[in-house]
Amino acid sequence: MSKCNQCNIEVKDNSAVCPLCQSVLDKTESAENLYPNVRVIAKRIDLMIRVYAFAAIVVETFLAYFNYRTxxxxxxxxxVGVVLFYVFIALRVTxxxxxEYRTKSIMLVTIGVLCIVLIDLLTGFRGWSLNYVLPSAIILFNTGIVVAMFINIRNWQSYMMIELFTILWSILPFILNRMGLLTKMNVSHVALGYSVLLFLGTIIIGGKRASDELKRRFHVR
Structure with missing residues (x-):
């Protein structure tokens, strides 16, 4: 594509002069090149993730050998391997x-909590991962929902199903407590209360728009 500075027009063919004033045209960047090639970017990102995976395997192998020898x-x-693995999963999911980003957020938080529980198990399982990290993750996730609803204010009702998910997630600590795996419930009580109040607040403040969203999601007429 070329442009005539005299007539202020763009010429899409390969002409060297302006068809109106016969002035020499200036070459401009093709419109096709104004936007990045999504496929090329995706391939580069995939390559970077695979390079990271290989580097992580090499590093973990070296560290495992060094740990074994010393x-x-x-x-x-x-x-360290658990952390490297989570970073790999986070990159793949992201x-x-x-x-959609809501599903990715749930996956990242869930996998992150599982990795922390695994670290707790590998270090003798003192229970801090279940007593504090699990309910704290729920609280932070709920806070993220509130922030996202304000940012995406025109489509706030789309977060209601995630709010229901966090309520179910908040019940998990109570089940673990019954099983004797979780002993300190203070943070878990806060997490459950936060989840329930957030959902109720969305329904009450949202009014008809909130109820219509629930009916649509659960196919209720």
Missing amino acids: YETSYWSVL FKEGY
């Missing part, structure tokens, strides 16, 4: 096509 009290290299 073992004193714990296999700390396994903890740049995975076909999932």
Whole structure:
């Protein structure tokens, strides 16, 4: 594509002069190149993730060998491996096509909590991951929902199903408490109360728009 500075017009063919004033045209960037090639970017991101995966395997192998040779009290290299694995999963989920950002957020938080529980298990399981990290993750996730609803104020009702999910998620600590795996319930009580109040507040403040969203989601007429 070329442009005539005299007539202020753009010429899309390969002409060297302006068809109106016969002035020499200036070459401009093609319109096709004004926007990035999404496929090329996706391939580069995928390549970067695969490079990271290989580098993580190499690093973890070296650390595992070093940990084995200098073992004193714990296999700390396994903890590093868990962190490297979570970073890999986070990258894969974040740049995975076909999932909306709400689904990705749930997956990242859930996998993150599971990795922390695994770290707790590998270090003797003192219960801090279930007593504090799990309910704290629910509280932070609920706060993220509130922020997202204000940012996406025109479509706030789309977060109601996630609010229901957090209520179910908030019940999990009580089940674990019954099983004897979770012993300190203070943060869990706050998490459940936060989840329930957030959902009720959305229904009450949202009014008909909120009830219509629930009817649509559950196919109620």
